[in-house]
Amino acid sequence: MAFRDPRRRDNPTTVAELTQLAPNIDFAIFFRGTGAPAFTRVNLLNPQYLRDISTALDTLPLAAWKAYMKWRVLDALAPVLASRFEREAFRFNGTVLSGQKEMRPRWMRCNDAVAGQPGADALGEIVGQIFIQQRFGADARARMNELIAALQHSLERTLGGLEWMSPATRARALEKLAALNRKIGGTEKWRDFSAVSIKRDDYAGNSMRIAANDTQRQLHWIGQPVDRGLWLMTPQTVNAYYSPQLNEIVFPAGILQPPFFDATKDDAVNFGGAGAVIGHEMSHGFDDSGRRFDPKGNLTDWWTPADDAAFRQRASCVASQYGGYSAIEGATLNGNLTLGENVADNAGLRIAYYALMEVLAAKGPSTPPGPGPQPEIDGFTPDQRFFIAWAQVWCENATDQDFRRRAQEDVHAPGRWRANGVLQNSEEFRKAFGCRAGTPMAPVNTCRVW
Numbered sequence: 368m369a370f371r372d373p374r375r376r377d378n379p380t381t382v383a384e385l386t387q388l389a390p391n392i393d394f395a396i397f398f399r400g401t402g403a404p405a406f407t408r409v410n411l412l413n414p415q416y417l418r419d420i421s422t423a424l425d426t427l428p429l430a431a432w433k434a435y436m437k438w439r440v441l442d443a444l445a446p447v448l449a450s451r452f453e454r455e456a457f458r459f460n461g462t463v464l465s466g467q468k469e470m471r472p473r474w475m476r477c478n479d480a481v482a483g484q485p486g487a488d489a490l491g492e493i494v495g496q497i498f499i500q501q502r503f504g505a506d507a508r509a510r511m512n513e514l515i516a517a518l519q520h521s522l523e524r525t526l527g528g529l530e531w532m533s534p535a536t537r538a539r540a541l542e543k544l545a546a547l548n549r550k551i552g553g554t555e556k557w558r559d560f561s562a563v564s565i566k567r568d569d570y571a572g573n574s575m576r577i578a579a580n581d582t583q584r585q586l587h588w589i590g591q592p593v594d595r596g597l598w599l600m601t602p603q604t605v606n607a608y609y610s611p612q613l614n615e616i617v618f619p620a621g622i623l624q625p626p627f628f629d630a631t632k633d634d635a636v637n638f639g640g641a642g643a644v645i646g647h648e649m650s651h652g653f654d655d656s657g658r659r660f661d662p663k664g665n666l667t668d669w670w671t672p673a674d675d676a677a678f679r680q681r682a683s684c685v686a687s688q689y690g691g692y693s694a695i696e697g698a699t700l701n702g703n704l705t706l707g708e709n710v711a712d713n714a715g716l717r718i719a720y721y722a723l724m725e726v727l728a729a730k731g732p733s734t735p736p737g738p739g740p741q742p743e744i745d746g747f748t749p750d751q752r753f754f755i756a757w758a759q760v761w762c763e764n765a766t767d768q769d770f771r772r773r774a775q776e777d778v779h780a781p782g783r784w785r786a787n788g789v790l791q792n793s794e795e796f797r798k799a800f801g802c803r804a805g806t807p808m809a810p811v812n813t814c815r816v817w
């Protein structure tokens with residue numbers, strides 16, 4: 368839990384101090400071995416971890432270390448080794464931990480190996496260039512820019528109207544929002560793979576050479592100015608993120624498709640999907656963790672003590688709300704672990720709703736089908752379609768084991784509670800569907816931060 372607070376992850380140290388902290392590790396040899404350029408300062412995510420490792424080097428027998436290292440290598444490479452390794456890794460990670468009955472089809476695993484999924488994006492930026500060409504035209508970019516502008520304006524108005532925030536902190540919050548950078552589609556500077564040799568008969572070798580190439584790419588950042596053009600996701604990724612250190616929201620081209628976005632659907636549906644996701648990412652700059660960073664992405668406290676207390680009080684309401692939900696029977700959610708995501712979901716949907724209202728009002732009445740306000744489609748009002756779209760985004764199918772595992776370690780609540788947790792707090796939702804106060808979707812006590 369401690370690491371949700373970025374102040375706990377900020378431990379700048381000199382390389383000399385590192386040696387005192389963990390005397391059994393020869394950092395000079397280690398850093399030289401990685402091929403890193405010379406440097407004198409590092410940041411320690413978790414100093415205690417290094418202390419413990421240093422002690423363990425003394426206390427655990429050499430044979431145990433050898434076995435552990437061997438296992439680390441095999442575990443990491445299992446998916447690209449012979450099928451008995453791959454099957455054994457799946458037997459534990461897939462079956463025991465996640466309850467999957469069988470491996471994903473071979474073509475999907477092959478696709479992941481090339482196009483990549485988050486965290487293991489192999490040659491993803493090569494595939495991404497083709498994806499952008501084929502799937503992401505100027506109109507998609509323009510549509511996305513419009514959506515973001517509408518959401519940003521809505522968040523601005525929300526911040527302007529918050530009664531729990533003092534004018535001083537509000538001014539800083541608005542300043543941070545105005546400084547928010549956006550990236551859409553994919554990187555403008557594609558990763559260089561020219562040094563990687565790909566051999567038809569050396570799958571594991573290819574994988575290791577790609578990983579080594581990436582490590583070298585990252586080591587070259589040492590001592591260089593921050594690269595503000597950096598992308599942490601490939602264009603084809605169906606996801607988005609906020610970077611507190613760059614104060615930016617990033618939307619790969621992959622998220623601009625159903626159920627998040629559909630150019631043939633009306634505004635209500637797209638604001639309930641992509642709009643709420645944009646609002647979610649934007650408000651990460653103001654969640655329990657993101658609020659610790661200033662407009663430039665520096666870890667600075669810009670809150671007055673009273674506003675800080677007011678935020679924490681409201682956030683603790685959200686933490687106990689979600690802490691009262693269960694992923695499945697016997698596995699309650701951790702309200703603090705999921706706090707940032709839940710705060711962002713609640714803020715995101717709310718500002719998306721008010722952004723939609725403003726857009727519809729500006730467009731004036733029109734007759735369906737087509738963009739613009741439409742009284743009803745399939746018997747649903749724009750308000751209702753907006754909330755239905757939100758719920759559809761979170762439809763999911765998972766095994767009991769997977770729900771149980773995620774309740775322990777995922778910072779996101781399961782889809783059911785991402786949809787319903789937010790809606791139970793939403794005044795606008797109960798109006799749209801005529802929920803009576805005190806019924807399950809309209810509880811008496813609700814939470815609101817932003």
Ligand SMILES: [Zn+2]
Pocket residue numbers: 647648651708711
């Ligand atoms: Zn998030």
